[in-house]
Amino acid sequence: xxxxxxxxxxxxxxxxxxxxxxxxxxxxxxxxxxxxxxxxxxxxxxxxxxxxxxxxxxxxxxxxxxxxxxxxxxxxxxxxxxxxxxxxxxxxxxxxxxxxxxxxxxxxxxxxxxxxxxxxxxxxxxxxxxxxxxxxxxxxxxxxxxxxxxxxxxxxxxxxxxxxxxxxxxxxxxxxxxxxxxxxxxxxxxxxxxxxxxxxxxxxxxxxxxxxxxxxxxxxxxxxxxxxxxxxxxxxxxxxxxxxxxxxxxxx
Amino acid sequence: xxxxxxxxxxxxxxxxxxxxxxxxxxxxxxxxxxxxxxxxxxxxxxxxxxxxxxxxxxxxxxxxxxxxxxxxxxxxxxxxxxxxxxxxxxxxxxxxxxxxxxxxxxxxxxxxxxxxxxxxxxxxxxxxxxxxxxxxxxxxxxxxxxxxxxxxxxxxxxxxxxxxxxxxxxxxxxxxxxxxxxxxxxxxxxxxxxxxxxxxxxxxxxxxxxxxxxxxxxxxxxxxxxxxxxxxxxxxxxxxxxxxxxxxxxxxxxxxxxxxxxxxxxxxxxxxxxxxxxxxxxxxxxxxxxxxxxxxxxxxxxxxxxxxxxxxxxxxxxxxxxxxxxxxxxxxxxxxxxxxxxxxxxxxxxxxxxxxxxxxxx
Amino acid sequence: xxxxxxxxxxxxxxxxxxxxxxxxxxxxxxxxxxxxxxxxxxxxxxxxxxxxxxxxxxxxxxxxxxxxxxxxxxxxxxxxxxxxxxxxxxxxxxxxxxxxxxxxxxxxxxxxxxxxxxxxxxxxxxxxxxxxxxxxxxxxxxxxxxxxxxxxxxxxxxxxxxxxxxxxxxxxxxxxxxxxxxxxxxxxxxxxxxxxxxxxxxxxxxxxxxxxxxxxxxxxxxxxxxxxxxxxxxxxxxxxxxxxxxxxxxxxxxxxxxxxxxxxxxxxxxxxxxxxxxxxxxxxxxxxxxxxxxxxxxxxxxxxxxxxxxxxxxxxxxxxxxxxxxxxxxxxxxxxxxxxxxxxxxxxxxxxx
Numbered sequence: 001x002x003x004x005x006x007x008x009x010x011x012x013x014x015x016x017x018x019x020x021x022x023x024x025x026x027x028x029x030x031x032x033x034x035x036x037x038x039x040x041x042x043x044x045x046x047x048x049x050x051x052x053x054x055x056x057x058x059x060x061x062x063x064x065x066x067x068x069x070x071x072x073x074x075x076x077x078x079x080x081x082x083x084x085x086x087x088x089x090x091x092x093x094x095x096x097x098x099x100x101x102x103x104x105x106x107x108x109x110x111x112x113x114x115x116x117x118x119x120x121x122x123x124x125x126x127x128x129x130x131x132x133x134x135x136x137x138x139x140x141x142x143x144x145x146x147x148x149x150x151x152x153x154x155x156x157x158x159x160x161x162x163x164x165x166x167x168x169x170x171x172x173x174x175x176x177x178x179x180x181x182x183x184x185x186x187x188x189x190x191x192x193x194x195x196x197x198x199x200x201x202x203x204x205x206x207x208x209x210x211x212x213x214x215x216x217x218x219x220x221x222x223x224x225x226x227x228x229x230x231x232x233x234x235x236x237x238x239x240x241x242x243x244x245x246x247x248x249x250x251x252x
Numbered sequence: 253x254x255x256x257x258x259x260x261x262x263x264x265x266x267x268x269x270x271x272x273x274x275x276x277x278x279x280x281x282x283x284x285x286x287x288x289x290x291x292x293x294x295x296x297x298x299x300x301x302x303x304x305x306x307x308x309x310x311x312x313x314x315x316x317x318x319x320x321x322x323x324x325x326x327x328x329x330x331x332x333x334x335x336x337x338x339x340x341x342x343x344x345x346x347x348x349x350x351x352x353x354x355x356x357x358x359x360x361x362x363x364x365x366x367x368x369x370x371x372x373x374x375x376x377x378x379x380x381x382x383x384x385x386x387x388x389x390x391x392x393x394x395x396x397x398x399x400x401x402x403x404x405x406x407x408x409x410x411x412x413x414x415x416x417x418x419x420x421x422x423x424x425x426x427x428x429x430x431x432x433x434x435x436x437x438x439x440x441x442x443x444x445x446x447x448x449x450x451x452x453x454x455x456x457x458x459x460x461x462x463x464x465x466x467x468x469x470x471x472x473x474x475x476x477x478x479x480x481x482x483x484x485x486x487x488x489x490x491x492x493x494x495x496x497x498x499x500x501x502x503x504x505x506x507x508x509x510x511x512x513x514x515x516x517x518x519x520x521x522x523x524x525x526x527x528x529x530x531x532x533x534x535x536x537x538x539x540x541x542x543x544x545x546x547x548x549x550x551x552x553x554x555x556x557x558x559x560x561x562x563x564x565x566x567x568x569x570x571x572x573x574x575x576x577x578x579x580x581x582x583x584x585x586x587x588x589x590x591x592x593x594x595x596x597x598x599x600x601x602x603x604x605x606x607x608x609x610x611x612x613x614x
Numbered sequence: 615x616x617x618x619x620x621x622x623x624x625x626x627x628x629x630x631x632x633x634x635x636x637x638x639x640x641x642x643x644x645x646x647x648x649x650x651x652x653x654x655x656x657x658x659x660x661x662x663x664x665x666x667x668x669x670x671x672x673x674x675x676x677x678x679x680x681x682x683x684x685x686x687x688x689x690x691x692x693x694x695x696x697x698x699x700x701x702x703x704x705x706x707x708x709x710x711x712x713x714x715x716x717x718x719x720x721x722x723x724x725x726x727x728x729x730x731x732x733x734x735x736x737x738x739x740x741x742x743x744x745x746x747x748x749x750x751x752x753x754x755x756x757x758x759x760x761x762x763x764x765x766x767x768x769x770x771x772x773x774x775x776x777x778x779x780x781x782x783x784x785x786x787x788x789x790x791x792x793x794x795x796x797x798x799x800x801x802x803x804x805x806x807x808x809x810x811x812x813x814x815x816x817x818x819x820x821x822x823x824x825x826x827x828x829x830x831x832x833x834x835x836x837x838x839x840x841x842x843x844x845x846x847x848x849x850x851x852x853x854x855x856x857x858x859x860x861x862x863x864x865x866x867x868x869x870x871x872x873x874x875x876x877x878x879x880x881x882x883x884x885x886x887x888x889x890x891x892x893x894x895x896x897x898x899x900x901x902x903x904x905x906x907x908x909x910x911x912x913x914x915x916x917x918x919x920x921x922x923x924x925x926x927x928x929x930x931x932x933x934x935x936x937x938x939x940x941x942x943x944x945x946x947x948x949x950x951x952x953x954x955x956x957x958x959x960x961x962x963x964x965x966x967x
Contacts, residue, residue: 050856066860075852075907088850089862094843096910121906141861326804354804456806457813458820482936489937492820494691495657497683511805522690526683 001025001059002047002145002177008055009042016042022196022206023059026144029171029178031188031209034198035222040181043198044149047179060145063089065138065176067131067148079125079133080118083109086140105140112136113166128159135166146170148180152187160187167191185213185226185242197221218242283409286402287375287394296415297370297391301363302328303352303381304395306549307372307410308344309337309542313550313583314411314419318343323351323366327509328543334511335540336596340586358384370413398466400431403548422582423550430553431475434560437567438477447502447563449473450481450529451538451546453488455517456510459496462488468548469505476560477567478503493523503563504529506537508544513537514601533606536562541576541596542583554579558597562607572597572611634911637904641918645700648922652696652929653688657936660684669693695822695932696925698830698886702819703893703924705834705879707916708841710894711901715848715909716872717769719780720902723894724880726781728788730891732761733877733884735791738798738811751829755881761787762873817890817941819928826886833882837875838917844872848909892945893920896953903956923949 003023009016016039024030034040045051048064065086084097084105091097097105109115114132117125122133131151138146151167152160168191171178182188188195188209195212197205199221205212218226224244231239281293301323302308308328311321318341326349332338338345350362356374358381363371371385375394385392393413395406404424411420451469454460461482464470470480481501482491496504504527506513515535518524529535538555539545545555557570573593580586590613594600597611654665668688672680680686710723724730736757740750768783795815802808841848850863851872858865883890901916927948931939 045856048856048860050859063862064860066857068854068857076902077849077906077908081849081908081910085850085853085861088847091846093847093868096846137861330805353800354808454809457809458818485936490818490820490940491936492657492691492932492938494687494932495936497687498658509805510809522680522686523683526686 002061002064002147002179003059004043004046004053004056005059006056007043007046007053007058009039009046009051010054017046020056020204022204024145024177024179024194026177027174028194029167029192030180030194030196031192032179032181032196032198033183033185033188033218033221034181035200036183038198038200040183040198041149044147044179044181048147061143063141063143065141065143065146067134067138067146067151069149069151069153070127070130075123077122078119079114079122079136080105080109082122082133083114083118083136083140086137086142089141104142105136108136108140109133111139111170113162126159128155128162131155131159131163132166144176146176146178148178150181150183152182152184164190185218188213189240189242213242215242279415281413281415283393283412285375285392285394285409286396286406289392289394291370291391291393291413293370293391293413297368297413299366299368299370300414301351301366301368301371303356303358303371303373304397305331306543306547307395308332308347310407310410310550311372311414312337312341312344313542314407314416314423315414316416316419316585317341318347320414321347322368323348323363325349325352325356326354330511331508331540331543335542335544336588336592337542337584339592340542340580340584356381360384360388363390364388372410397548398468400427400468400471400548400552403468403552407550426579426582427553430556434475434477434556434568438475438560438564441477443479446477446479448481448499449478449503449505449559449563450496450499450501451505451507453507453546454510455506455513458490459492460488461485461491469546472552472556472559476556476563478559478563493521497523497527500527501529502532502534504535505559506535508538508540508546514598515605516601533604534562536602536605536608537598539596539598542580550583551579558611561610565607565610569610573613634905634915637911637915638918641915641922645918645922645925648925648929649696649700652699652925653692655929655933656687656692657933658684658687660688690824694824694827695819695928698822698827699819699924699928700921701827701831701834701838702883702887702890703897704917704921705838705883706890706893706924707897707901707920708838708913709876709879711898711909711913711916712841712844712848712872712876713894714898715852716869717780718852720899721781721895722784723891723898724876725788725889725891725894727765727784728761728786728791729758729765729877729880730884730889731788731791731795732764733758733881734815734889735794735798736881737814737885738795738802741807741810741814742798742802751833751881751885754885755833755877757791758881758884759874759877761791762877766869766873814888817888818931818938819887819941820932820938822886830882830886833878837879837882840875841872841879842913842917844868844875845909845913848872848913849907852907852909890941890945892942892949893924896949897923900953900956903960 001023004020007017007020020043032040032043042051046053046058047060048066049058049060084101086108087097087101087104091101106118109118112132112135114136117129122130152163155163164187170176171191192209194207195209197212197217199205205217215226215228227243227245229241229243231241233239279295283291285291298320299322300311300320302311303325305325305327308321308324312318324347329349332344348366350359351366352358368390370391370393372393372395373382373385374397376396382392382394393409396402404427408420411417450461452459452461463485464480464483473480481499504518506515514537518530518535524530539558541551541554543549543551545551554576557572557575560568561570561572576593577588580588602608653669654662664684665688668685672689680689706724713722713727714720733754736753737750740753764787765783768786769780799808799811802811847868850858850861851868855865897920898916901912901919905911905915927941927944930944931941
């Protein structure tokens, strides 16, 4: 279980987060949406324990599987070496990864769809591939919570698809509490059970995706008219997508 | 005819300068120093600062007292405090040493406070150590280190500058006489008859030795019929004990600058104690008299005699104690006691060294 | 899974990098050869067979005091010096690696961060006050740590810090301690303390004796061993603050541990051989060019490379000419071209990929 309970965060005189409460149990996936500067990142950091709270509580397990937007190590490490870092908490201060840890790392890479470049150097991989390795690292921690910071933001469409499929797969395995921030509501539609909309005015909106990812709520959130579109896909259920109507109702 | 003629020329030259100045009014003194600069004094210098280390005792010796000296090098002061000069002239130990650092860099404030009318400084070592003096409007007399010729010249200049030209004549004559006496016996010595002598300018923190060029120690090592063990070095450099073992010198001379250094440093060392010098007990710390006997100073002939007696006992038999007594009478008007002499020669630490018996009191 | 990315993945696999074991073997061999050659080399002529025979005897009968001059030279002059150089080289290389990891900055080293200067000040202060022996070592260590703390404080390593800020902080701290040492020189007794301090500032192994080895070895070896044990942890400490903490790393505490270890290593080294620059910054880089960034492989490589390099340098310093050449001169003359070659090779490899 991961979340915040009545959290209050102030930066100087500015109140960024007020009375924010939500929790994600194991087996559910939550997408956090909001325009930039509204506190998405702050809420994420607070959940991870990096942002001290001026009020309220943080609910989280001891180690959280964190997937940053971009990994800091632009270093010549193999992907499997990056992934095995996830086992750090188990290895201890003076320990070295053993065969069991490497096994954990490899299966995490497998699960993240990164097994085929396990031996490649991390700094030679593409942005999308690196993201998968970071996901593997987070999985390797064995934490019941998985937190991703705008996971699809820097990816091209193909890689976005790949990542969303992965996230959805993880969601359907129902063995983790997943939280991810995004600025694209379609990501929530693709991979989340619930959504948290951090409104500029008024309390945040929290609920299942079907109830929260609606044009009205999204318009209120982003200040841009939104349209819900239904697309038929070959041999399957209709696909739903939310589009910003930049050119007004004409484009939708 | 060599030295004696030169001495006469130098002394008479100074006398002429004085007379001419006398003709022109106040006893103005004009000297061309060893950097080719013209030094003009309105009269004999009354307040002298000496930055080169041997010159403090040099001025005291030439002047017969401490009245003219108002500032000196810190290492001149330590020599006075540790050696016999502090006993002969107690007032000398109270003269300030803050006028310069040990690296010869003048401290202008302290210099100005001492209000000298003459500052003696090294020439040929760059303008950085001279400019502060001249910029402060003070008179600088630059002298050069290295050879016996230069030493005699600058000592003469200093004697002239302080208005005691009559003092320098006998001193130069003495140096010349002793040098000749030694050279007649050693000039023709072949290399095979010259033992190797290693002089260590530093020993305790790092070990240093010097090559032949511009090296006064090398000059008198050669003069007394030996050869410089470290001749192949360029300038003064750091060496290690392996190198000393490789040279395997016949004699080792330790500097008089490090008061905590004595011959036991060699005998207690596992490597150095196996050198020929140590095995034959030919390790000596250079004496500290009115000044340290390593560099050129007013007592140099004593150091030459000391070394000659040690290096070639079969050729030389100077009565060092008598010579010292006579020299100190002339230089400082002081009667050396036997205890004084023993102290100067480090008799307590190296009395059992080879050849030191002849330096003992009868 | 497009064919593009598969192809891309294939070209990024390990290429041109030999397995770590081969690298270790090569470096270890290099170290061994350097040590043996160094023990046979020196101003005093001892033939190689004789030198090795003496060594062998020394190893077999460690308690026996050697009596002949060549035995003494090999066992009492060269052996402790070579050993000290090797251990100091390893320690400095490892300290540099650790610092570069923790500061997430490839441009730091003990001397750039002012730690060596702080340690030197500790020693100079002790000398001026007439303190010797173990308390002197203590002061050396303590002031090295103070320097490190000052840099950490100035550069505020808790948040994201700019490379430039850290280096500037190191410059400031180093300069301050250098100035303090100059001040000490000014007031020091010109006959004993002053030359001792001056000599202290110049790095040199010429004063190496078995006694000094015993003084420095514990700190150097313990420090190196601790950093060796922390090699996986250094991978983690090299990450962003947020990432590291999310993985369960207690970043503040563990960084301090690395600092304390680095200060111990540098303190021990400065205490017996003065300020030695260069090794701490360049050996980690050279090792990285050989084996990559994974500290599990990097650290052991840095240890071996640092030890071998220092032994080679010191051998040249003491035997190339009658005069002892200052270490700093040779590290630059020998190290710079070697490093340049490594850099070129690395960038050529990158271009090919």
